[in-house]
Amino acid sequence: MIIALRCSEQFNQTRNQPKEILRNQSLSLRTAACFTDIGNTRRSYSTGRVRHLSSRQDDLRAQSPLPEVPSVVRKIADRFLIDGQLVKTSTLVGGHIHDSCLASYLEDGRINTYVHQRINRNVVQYPVRLMDNVSRVVAHVRAKLERSNCVDMKRRVLTLIPGRESKPYCIDKEGEYWRTYRYIENTLTHDVVTPSLAHEAAAAFGNFAGLLQDLSGPRLHETILNFHNTPKRYQDFCRAIDDDPHNRTETARSEVACAVVRQKMASILTDAQASGELPERIVHNDTKINNVLFDISSGEALCVIDLDTVMPGLTAYDFGDLIRTMINPSREDERPSPCGLADIRSGYRWLPWIHAIILRRTRTAIYGASCDHHNL
Helix, strand or coil, rough: CCCHHHHHEEEEEHHCCCCCHHHHHHHHHHHHHHHHHCCCCCCCCCCCCCCCCCCCCCCCCCCCCCCCCCHHHHHCCCCCCCEEEEEEEEEEECCCCCCCEHHHHHCCCCEEEEEEEEEECCCCCHHHHHHHHHHHHHHHHHHHHHHCCCCCCHHCCCCCCCEECCCCCCCCCCCEEEEEEEECCECCCCCCCCHHHHHHHHHHHHHHHHHCCCCCCCCCCCCCCCCCCHHHHHHHHHHHHHCCCCCCCHHHHHHHHHHCCHHHHHHHHHHHHHCCCCCCCCECCCCCCCEEEEEECCCCEEEECCCCCCCCHHHHHHHHHHHHHHHHCCCCCCCCCHHHHHHHHHHHHHHHHHHHHHHHHHHHHHHHHCCCCCCC
């Protein structure tokens, strides 16, 4: 990929910077998010437990906690098209934005489990637009998988349960927005990457991108404006440094310097899009390894999840975000240590190998097996 090579060249030009800058390279973007309160550095706390169907952003969760889970679920359960008796409820842990509850229902003599999720209005400014995107995306993916005679359909794509008013959400008496998914059994997510997981995740995200390229209808809503607009984020970063009401720069000088010396890299993708070199596509925008559900038994990547950020963007965003998580051997919430930073630097040895897998999978999914395009 030409753009990826260009980014790599500019990155290599910065490698002769002072050691105290390079030593903190992996912390610079997290520091930027800390200064600007953007919340773009998202974390996952799952460690192998089943965790899915929720978005994550740092320090943005400021909605009141749910009251007792059973009583909450009973109030909204009959608002969705689930014709069964509620028999069990519990809190679904792992999400950092929305409140999620597991609910089991007795339907026609068998137990079916669903995820009821309260959408965090402090993060999601336009929940109706968000759910319009999600419902269109899952319906399109499902239709394409059905036409290809996909096996095990219920585990290959999220199933959104409509409300009684035929909308992909419902509104409770307090004005809160809720949505419901069918729970995908016998799956888990991963935070730490291995070669086999990297291969499976690359295939999953590449196939997901390919399935969405012929989505008909109007352009998807931009659920989060300027989500991957790096020049704007850099400007916000600089303003935050200038203001610095809490004097944070004193303890992060080398991290700040690390970001500053890479300023020219910030506009590579937006410039390429403006010139027409990179086309706009429908992309996931949050392609972390833990946004893929894996089968517990076989280890196969089954389903791409956390669709709140699926919207127009660049395939390079998904490519870069997946690379970022794959070369990091630790969980994103793990506190940095000298040993940990060394492990992160050593992860770059995987870069050519991962690049080849993702490029091949994504390119094939979008253009077909005989693709000879450079610009995704």
